[in-house]
Amino acid sequence: MxxxxxxGVGGINEVKRLEPAVIAGVxxxxxxxxxxxxxxxxxxxxxxxxxxxxAFGVGLGSTLINGVDGLSYxxxxxxxxxxxxxxxxxxxxxxxxxxxxxxxxxxYDAILAxxxxxxxLVTAExxxxxxxxxxxxCFPLLVxxxxxxxxxFGMLLVPIFCFFTALGFAAFGITVAASVQKIDQxxxxxxxxxxxxxxxxxxxxxxxxxxxxxxxxxxxNPLYQLVELVRAAAFGLEATDLIRFAALVAFAVVLWxxxxxxxxxxxxx
Amino acid sequence: MTTASKxxxxxPAITLRGAVKRFGxxxxxxxLDLDVPEGICLGLLxxxxxxxxxxxxxxxxxxxxxxxxxxxxxxxxxxxxKAARAQMGVVPQLDNLDVDVTVEDxxxxxxxxxRVQNVGEAVERGLALARLTDRRRDAVDELSGxxxxxxxxxxxxxxxxxxxxxxxxTVGLDPQIRTELWTLIDGLRTQxxxxxxxxxxxxxxxxxxxxxxxxxxGKVIARxxxxxxxAEHAGRETAEVYGPPDRLAEVRALAExxxxxxxxxxxxxxxxxxxASTDGAIPEDAIRRAATLEDVFVRLTGEEAE
Numbered sequence: 001m002x003x004x005x006x007x008g009v010g011g012i013n014e015v016k017r018l019e020p021a022v023i024a025g026v027x028x029x030x031x032x033x034x035x036x037x038x039x040x041x042x043x044x045x046x047x048x049x050x051x052x053x054x055a056f057g058v059g060l061g062s063t064l065i066n067g068v069d070g071l072s073y074x075x076x077x078x079x080x081x082x083x084x085x086x087x088x089x090x091x092x093x094x095x096x097x098x099x100x101x102x103x104x105x106x107x108y109d110a111i112l113a114x115x116x117x118x119x120x121l122v123t124a125e126x127x128x129x130x131x132x133x134x135x136x137x138c139f140p141l142l143v144x145x146x147x148x149x150x151x152x153f154g155m156l157l158v159p160i161f162c163f164f165t166a167l168g169f170a171a172f173g174i175t176v177a178a179s180v181q182k183i184d185q186x187x188x189x190x191x192x193x194x195x196x197x198x199x200x201x202x203x204x205x206x207x208x209x210x211x212x213x214x215x216x217x218x219x220x221n222p223l224y225q226l227v228e229l230v231r232a233a234a235f236g237l238e239a240t241d242l243i244r245f246a247a248l249v250a251f252a253v254v255l256w257x258x259x260x261x262x263x264x265x266x267x268x269x
Numbered sequence: 270m271t272t273a274s275k276x277x278x279x280x281p282a283i284t285l286r287g288a289v290k291r292f293g294x295x296x297x298x299x300x301l302d303l304d305v306p307e308g309i310c311l312g313l314l315x316x317x318x319x320x321x322x323x324x325x326x327x328x329x330x331x332x333x334x335x336x337x338x339x340x341x342x343x344x345x346x347x348x349x350x351k352a353a354r355a356q357m358g359v360v361p362q363l364d365n366l367d368v369d370v371t372v373e374d375x376x377x378x379x380x381x382x383x384r385v386q387n388v389g390e391a392v393e394r395g396l397a398l399a400r401l402t403d404r405r406r407d408a409v410d411e412l413s414g415x416x417x418x419x420x421x422x423x424x425x426x427x428x429x430x431x432x433x434x435x436x437x438x439t440v441g442l443d444p445q446i447r448t449e450l451w452t453l454i455d456g457l458r459t460q461x462x463x464x465x466x467x468x469x470x471x472x473x474x475x476x477x478x479x480x481x482x483x484x485x486x487g488k489v490i491a492r493x494x495x496x497x498x499x500a501e502h503a504g505r506e507t508a509e510v511y512g513p514p515d516r517l518a519e520v521r522a523l524a525e526x527x528x529x530x531x532x533x534x535x536x537x538x539x540x541x542x543x544x545a546s547t548d549g550a551i552p553e554d555a556i557r558r559a560a561t562l563e564d565v566f567v568r569l570t571g572e573e574a575e
């Protein structure tokens with residue numbers, strides 16, 4: 001990693017570390033690509049929570065489950081599904097997107113031949129995924145409102161919670177992509193890491209019904225912390241939620257440094 | 270297209286001193302010494318595996334040398350690599366354009382990455398250079414192979430670099446597109462852009478390069494103007510002899526007994542420096558032609574030329 005300040009040459013501005021203009025440049029590439037596929041992504045982001053809410057919220061909620069922790073099952077699942085939307089719009093696109101760009105499209109070769117360093121590249125990719133997931137993470141909440149969830153001012157914080165959680169999972173996905181040799185190896189990660197995180201997040205059932213050891217472990221699951229924060233935003237925030245939020249920010253920062261390191265090893269011979 | 274003014278005429282744009290790059294047991298670049306003065310086009314000619322692409326990656330900071338010194342203009346690598354890259358354009362061997370994105374967006378993204386102040390003007394200039402102004406809103410995957418290569422070149426020049434690295438710029442292209450690109454590259458050379466071009470096409474090096482450095486096993490084994498290299502390593506004339514294997518073996522033995530260099534040339538053998546023969550080693554039916562860079566290349570590297 002380099003930290004430079006150089007006089008501009010031929011219309012080129014200063015060159016230094018973590019330049020906002022460069023990060024914006026890398027993100028502009030993502031935006032240009034996103035314009036070509038946003039319809040499909042948006043369609044599935046809207047439809048998926050509708051299907052889940054119909055199946056779990058309305059189906060299970062009206063037949064088997066009356067309510068959870070004082071919430072109707074639609075309220076419980078609708079708020080919980082924010083975390084599902086976040087992990088599936090951050091970790092998976094980061095894993096597959098990074099691998100494809102690195103291995104098949106040679107995109108990173110092109111970007112790194114320009115005055116962009118790996119730290120800027122990873123940061124830009126994370127920020128873009130974070131922004132996108134912050135946006136799409138709100139969709140289950142909006143859908144749940146159509147199914148009866150009461151709007152609350154605290155919900156305005158949900159995109160911020162989603163953004164920071166998605167940053168961490170984007171960095172996780174980038175780290176995984178920089179660590180595997182074949183795309184098939186993602187199956188191990190989705191089965192052994194992502195699915196358990198997604199299931200033990202308090203999305204579809206409260207974790208206090210799980211064995212004590214699992215409950216303790218769930219506290220280290222960023223998705224569980226996100227679910228708790230979203231429910232707090234919808235039904236009443238408390239001071240302890242600041243600690244949850246700080247934990248999500250720390251998760252993002254630590255994984256960011258890990259992702260930069262792994263990608264440097266992968267991209268620089 | 271104009272290039273940045275040169276402060277020191279013929280000062281090295283690129284300097285490599287004893288550069289070494291190993292990948293496990295393989296030494297891809299092995300004590301490479303190379304100077305590229307500003308304002309020339311240097312052709313880096315060598316067979317596959319000679320270390321040309323690794324040399325390019327060392328210059329872009331995408332590979333870090335295990336030993337030696339590398340400078341691009343006043344910047345020492347790898348520490349100052351980012352500043353060095355701001356002054357160079359790179360045209361890769363593999364097409365890495367964003368295929369779903371429009372032609373103009375491909376240019377605009379890289380103009381931003383190179384911190385060009387007027388992105389719109391840079392895009393217009395790139396479109397004009399690539400002759401794609403009327404295709405500006407088309408996705409790249411709708412373009413022909415030749416158009417894509419022109420766009421790659423324009424992308425590498427979007428910030429008016431002082432130095433252009435061309436890594437096998439015409440590999441895999443049909444002859445018509447290759448000639449088209451040569452015209453573009455020749456125009457840049459004429460305007461004074463410093464170019465380092467790796468290639469394994471002899472004709473490409475002969476047509477475009479002011480000087481050629483022949484690379485093999487990670488080192489430069491000969492360097493000079495094409496005419497100088499030919500005179501030094503291949504003499505004035507080469508005689509090609511065709512015939513059945515037995516006869517070729519006989520002719521070869523006779524020529525080598527005279528101290529002449531003989532190399533395979535497809536179905537024939539080529540006797541390099543045949544003008545030096547005084548003792549009837551060159552058969553009457555041999556086809557005599559002026560020596561070429563290909564003779565030099567094959568003689569020095571032992572590889573068949575393309």
